[in-house]
Amino acid sequence: MEPVIMLPQIAADEFLRIFVVATLVLVFGVxxxxxxxxxxxxxxxxxxxPFGYIFWILQAxxxxxxxxxxxxxxxTAKVLMVAMLAYFFAPHxxxxxxxxxxxxxxxxxxx
Amino acid sequence: MSEKKVSVxxxxxxxxxxxxxxxxxxxVLLMWLTFNTIGQISMGxxxxxxxxxxxxxxxxxxxxxxxDYAYDEKRGHEVPVIGEKELFFGKxxxxxxxxxxxxxxxxxxxxxxxxxxxxxxxxxxxxxxxLTKAWLDPKWNDGTMTGITGKDxxxxxxxxFLMHPSQFPTHARMMPNLGITKEEAIALVAFLKHMSxxxxxxxPRNFSQSAKRLEGGTHAW
Amino acid sequence: MLGSIxxxxxxxxxxxxxxxxxxVAIVLFGAQLLMGLIAATQFLYPSxxxxxxxxxxxxxxxxxxxxxxxxxxxxxSVYLLLPDETGIEAVGIKLGxxxxxxxxxxxxxxxLVYIFIQVGPGSEATIWLINEGREYIEAPRWADIGIVxxxxxxxxxVFATYMKGEKTGIMTVLxxxxxxxxxxYLCGMFFTSxxxxxxxxxxxxxxxxxxxxxxxxxxxxxxxxxxxxLGAKREIVEMWLWIEVLMLFGSGILGLGHHYFWIGxxxxxxxxxxxxxxxxxxxxxxxxxxxxxxxxxxxGHAEAGQAGHAVKNSPAMAWIAINAFGNFLGAGIWGxxxxxxxxxxxxxxxxxxxxxxxLAFFGAYATILIGMMYLGVQRAYAIERMRxxxxxxxxxxxxxxxxxxxxxxxxIAGYEQVLVERAxxxxxxxxxxxxxxxxxxxxxxxWRLVMGLVMFTGFIFLxxxxxTIGKAKxxxxxxxxxxxxx
Ligand code: HEM
Ligand code: HEM
Ligand SMILES: [Fe+2]
Numbered sequence: 001m002e003p004v005i006m007l008p009q010i011a012a013d014e015f016l017r018i019f020v021v022a023t024l025v026l027v028f029g030v031x032x033x034x035x036x037x038x039x040x041x042x043x044x045x046x047x048x049x050p051f052g053y054i055f056w057i058l059q060a061x062x063x064x065x066x067x068x069x070x071x072x073x074x075x076t077a078k079v080l081m082v083a084m085l086a087y088f089f090a091p092h093x094x095x096x097x098x099x100x101x102x103x104x105x106x107x108x109x110x111x
Numbered sequence: 112m113s114e115k116k117v118s119v120x121x122x123x124x125x126x127x128x129x130x131x132x133x134x135x136x137x138x139v140l141l142m143w144l145t146f147n148t149i150g151q152i153s154m155g156x157x158x159x160x161x162x163x164x165x166x167x168x169x170x171x172x173x174x175x176x177x178x179d180y181a182y183d184e185k186r187g188h189e190v191p192v193i194g195e196k197e198l199f200f201g202k203x204x205x206x207x208x209x210x211x212x213x214x215x216x217x218x219x220x221x222x223x224x225x226x227x228x229x230x231x232x233x234x235x236x237x238x239x240x241x242l243t244k245a246w247l248d249p250k251w252n253d254g255t256m257t258g259i260t261g262k263d264x265x266x267x268x269x270x271x272f273l274m275h276p277s278q279f280p281t282h283a284r285m286m287p288n289l290g291i292t293k294e295e296a297i298a299l300v301a302f303l304k305h306m307s308x309x310x311x312x313x314x315p316r317n318f319s320q321s322a323k324r325l326e327g328g329t330h331a332w
Numbered sequence: 333m334l335g336s337i338x339x340x341x342x343x344x345x346x347x348x349x350x351x352x353x354x355x356v357a358i359v360l361f362g363a364q365l366l367m368g369l370i371a372a373t374q375f376l377y378p379s380x381x382x383x384x385x386x387x388x389x390x391x392x393x394x395x396x397x398x399x400x401x402x403x404x405x406x407x408x409s410v411y412l413l414l415p416d417e418t419g420i421e422a423v424g425i426k427l428g429x430x431x432x433x434x435x436x437x438x439x440x441x442x443x444l445v446y447i448f449i450q451v452g453p454g455s456e457a458t459i460w461l462i463n464e465g466r467e468y469i470e471a472p473r474w475a476d477i478g479i480v481x482x483x484x485x486x487x488x489x490v491f492a493t494y495m496k497g498e499k500t501g502i503m504t505v506l507x508x509x510x511x512x513x514x515x516x517y518l519c520g521m522f523f524t525s526x527x528x529x530x531x532x533x534x535x536x537x538x539x540x541x542x543x544x545x546x547x548x549x550x551x552x553x554x555x556x557x558x559x560x561x562l563g564a565k566r567e568i569v570e571m572w573l574w575i576e577v578l579m580l581f582g583s584g585i586l587g588l589g590h591h592y593f594w595i596g597x598x599x600x601x602x603x604x605x606x607x608x609x610x611x612x613x614x615x616x617x618x619x620x621x622x623x624x625x626x627x628x629x630x631x632g633h634a635e636a637g638q639a640g641h642a643v644k645n646s647p648a649m650a651w652i653a654i655n656a657f658g659n660f661l662g663a664g665i666w667g668x669x670x671x672x673x674x675x676x677x678x679x680x681x682x683x684x685x686x687x688x689x690x691l692a693f694f695g696a697y698a699t700i701l702i703g704m705m706y707l708g709v710q711r712a713y714a715i716e717r718m719r720x721x722x723x724x725x726x727x728x729x730x731x732x733x734x735x736x737x738x739x740x741x742x743x744i745a746g747y748e749q750v751l752v753e754r755a756x757x758x759x760x761x762x763x764x765x766x767x768x769x770x771x772x773x774x775x776x777x778x779w780r781l782v783m784g785l786v787m788f789t790g791f792i793f794l795x796x797x798x799x800t801i802g803k804a805k806x807x808x809x810x811x812x813x814x815x816x817x818x
Binding site (some may be wrong): 007008097103104105 | 118120121188189313316317
Binding site (some may be wrong): 306 | 527595766
């Protein structure tokens with residue numbers, strides 16, 4: 001059987017990119033969640049919300065890039081992409097929950 | 112309230128139960144993995160060593176053997192290699208003696224608070240070098256430290272250094288005198304030698320290359 | 333805060349006891365910072381206090397004071413919210429007070445022994461009496477047992493009060509969480525010659541504390557804070573709390589695997605650790621969005637002039653919001669950075685870990701616990717609406733500048749270490765010192781010290797503020813209203 005090398009060597013000059021890309025994954029991830037959140041809160045106009053999806057696309061790209069940079073196996077790469085798809089729905093699910101729960105439990109305390 | 116059509120997704124009970132189930136499942140999985148891991152990280156026996164049975168954590172008597180750290184094609188990283196017999200402080204240690212020595216060494220390691228300057232298996236403090244493979248470090252094996260301490264063997268040089276570290280400085284940042292006695296020093300060296308034989312899945316990486324790479328100096332700057 | 337002994341307007345003894353815990357916590361916080369400064373100085377000037385008060389001693393007291401002040405502030409927070417949530421006085425308050433003094437006496441003795449005796453001979457006696465030599469939980473065994481007894485008393489108080497009083501969702505989470513938190517401590521209380529076995533269980537205490545039980549604890553505090561400060565609707569907050577518990581425990585418990593890559597444990601932890609710990613930032617994002625959404629919504633109501641929607645304690649709210657962000661940044665981003673085994677094999681045990689450790693502990697825990705102290709002071713003076721003073725703002729600005737500056741310095745240092753010591757030279761004694769002595773490292777260490785001093789200045793503002801804010805004129809005119817409302 002071919003030996004499976006789980007952790008191939010990473011060349012010294014690849015580290016900076018890995019660090020930057022790993023950060024970008026999270027920064028774009030927050031950007032996506034933040035734009036959707038802010039528009040739902042009415043703090044920014046509704047029409048800005050679609051730009052959130054651009055962040056999502058950038059995030060997906062960065063995560064893909066990261067999985068390549070660290071030489072992850074094709075299986076891991078697929079798992080990561082499925083996770084990205086799940087993340088796409090997360091904020092929508094989240095605000096569905098907020099709306100439903102406010103309907104059910106009423107607005108904040110009226111005192 | 113009752114007339115309103117409510118979704119299960121906003122039901123507190125639903126989320127409470129889900130949280131309990133998820134947590135419970137994670138705990139059960141962790142328990143199961145723990146049983147498996149504990150089995151694999153229990154120390155091997157002296158017989159294992161004699162029969163060449165590989166254990167992730169070998170018996171204390173591994174101090175009677177030569178230890179190396181070499182690249183393993185199959186696993187794709189470096190692993191400890193246990194070789195021929197060699198004397199340790201001029202003798203071969205019985206299973207009981209070695210176990211007692213290791214225990215004393217580990218106790219001393221804790222009592223002297225090594226982990227608050229050094230890392231062991233990569234965990235601890237970052238003020239001083241990692242000790243995971245200290246026994247195999249080029250510094251001890253290329254004649255530098257044996258020369259400085261005026262000893263013939265690695266173990267004697269290490270013990271001498273540990274007893275009077277600030278008498279043998281290599282850098283401005285020195286190890287302080289911790290009042291380590293001769294017996295404690297021998298035990299500590301045994302602890303370090305044993306640790307270097309632990310299978311750490313290839314950490315520290317490229318350590319077996321470091322002597323060669325050091326000759327070239329660093330390329331980073 | 334000390335002043336609050338006199339002008340004490342608490343209805344409940346439990347809440348007075350909470351203030352005692354907060355007082356000790358803040359003293360230990362100060363001690364922690366001083367020890368950090370000593371250790372940071374030694375990085376630059378190794379002869380500073382050499383063989384008098386070595387790095388190992390300063391660092392041990394630094395991280396022990398950290399863990400202990402946080403536990404104190406956590407216990408204090410529970411005593412503060414206990415009567416609010418259950419509607420009754422803590423049932424065993426006398427015992428609770430006794431436990432406080434016993435614990436404080438024990439902590440004092442332990443610290444004095446650390447400072448003056450430092451190390452002992454390599455024997456069981458040292459581990460029982462002086463220190464156990466295991467990072468974060470160095471407390472000698474006698475103190476471990478004392479801590480367990482005191483924690484049992486505390487837990488009895490919480491549990492019995494919960495059973496007797498009202499059972500809110502927040503209290504249910506806390507009662508379950510504290511049980512796990514206390515139980516985990518037992519995993520750190522035995523000796524073994526097998527260093528791998530030692531570290532396996534050691535991580536149960538450290539990781540399962542900070543990435544599971546403490547996080548859930550913080551979730552509960554934030555939930556309580558949102559209800560108290562913003563008047564958020566309890567059902568909604570509690571629903572989210574359960575979702576957070578689900579996500580935090582679901583990822584954090586098996587995320588433990590990210591510490592089992594290289595300590596002698598089997599390879600399967602690579603996949604388990606990577607998968608679950610990569611999920612750990614998800615609940616942190618959710619917590620962040622949740623807190624901000626609620627804050628923004630209530631602020632909207634307040635601006636619209638609706639009654640009852642003003643922020644009731646703006647310093648506490650500010651610290652809770654900083655917590656939401658800091659938790660995500662320090663634990664989420666800096667954690668994710670090095671949590672995949674492919675990266676961790678290079679970063680493991682470098683200054684990079686220290687960068688993450690600082691930002692995570694500060695962002696996730698110090699922040700919200702400071703917020704709870706402000707809530708305590710508000711209650712002590714029965715202030716209806718507590719506002720920020722100049723000192724509050726200075727403390728926030730300086731502490732945050734300091735911690736971020738320190739984190740950035742340490743990240744640069746860690747990056748250099750990864751490149752030079754690990755990737756290029758392959759580790760070992762000489763590789764280590766070559767990396768330590770390069771200008772990048774030295775400058776980073778210099779900036780870390782400077783930023784530490786900035787933090788310390790911020791801390792002084794914080795203490796001064798906690799002492800005086802209760803009497804500050806910003807909210808003084810409302811005091812009578814508050815007293816009536818209470
Ligand atoms: C005045 C500010 C501070 C200074 C100068 C400082 C300095 C230090 C130093 C020198 C170390 C030893 C690092 C090593 O082993 O190389 C350390 C460790 C540590 N400090 Fe601080 N510190 C400060 C504030 C804090 C704060 C506010 C926190 C948390 C709230 C904190 C948490 C920690 C932790 C968790 C460690 C252990 C890190 C690890 O092992 O990875 N420190 N600190
Ligand atoms: C508030 C939550 C957290 C706190 C307070 C915290 C704190 C710490 C500290 C102090 C250490 C160093 C331990 C030592 O001294 O050896 C550490 C290590 C580590 N943390 Fe966290 N952490 C948190 C959350 C996270 C999260 C969410 C992740 C992953 C996404 C993470 C990933 C790691 C990893 C991989 C290490 C090992 C570093 C190494 O190999 O040297 N942490 N953490
Ligand atoms: Fe962890």
